[in-house]
Amino acid sequence: MLLIPPVQGTMIKLVYCISKKAGMTDEEFFHYWEKIHGPIGARIPHLRRLVQSHRVTVPGDKHPPDYDGMVELWFDDREALLAARQSSEWKASSEDEANFIDHKKVAYFVSEEHMILGEAKQDNRH
Numbered sequence: 001m002l003l004i005p006p007v008q009g010t011m012i013k014l015v016y017c018i019s020k021k022a023g024m025t026d027e028e029f030f031h032y033w034e035k036i037h038g039p040i041g042a043r044i045p046h047l048r049r050l051v052q053s054h055r056v057t058v059p060g061d062k063h064p065p066d067y068d069g070m071v072e073l074w075f076d077d078r079e080a081l082l083a084a085r086q087s088s089e090w091k092a093s094s095e096d097e098a099n100f101i102d103h104k105k106v107a108y109f110v111s112e113e114h115m116i117l118g119e120a121k122q123d124n125r126h
Contacts, residue, residue, distance in 0.1 A: 010112055011048060012081060013074050017067040019105035029068060030054050032100045041073070041093045046084045049074035067107070081110065 020029035034052060042050055053070040075081040084090055097103070 011074050011076055012078060013072050013111050013113060014081060015107075015109055015111060016071045016073075017107040018069050018071065019102045020068045021100050021102050024100060026055075026068070029100055033069065037093070037096050037100065040089075040096050041071075043089045044073070044084050044093060045087050045089060046075055046080035047073055048076060067105070078110075 020026070024032075034054075038050070038052060041047075049072070051072045051074075053072075055065050055068045075084065
């Protein structure tokens with residue numbers, strides 16, 4: 001596996017795409033995720049930003065969603081992510097997932113953002 005060194009000042013983002021546990025309504029799932037699980041995850045050390053994206057229904061959209069939501073956990077760097085994973089807060093958050101997530105329908109990856117359109121680039125090296 002090729003490891004690319006991080007660019008100075010570039011945060012990394014852990015992304016989970018998740019699906020609700022069988023038997024839960026959308027209302028139960030989204031409420032639990034935001035109001036119960038969200039505060040548990042927010043206590044993870046070294047976490048800089050935590051964003052939940054909840055699935056919405058778009059009338060007329062012919063593409064069924066693959067997941068019920070996505071969560072982004074932002075860290076300063078890889079070392080901060082690895083340190084966070086060793087914490088009791090990470091363990092508590094991971095254990096709580098069984099209350100609302102179907103772990104057979106999850107996607108996971110760690111990423112660096114590359115802004116294409118949106119806020120002006122802060123980095124003039126490109």
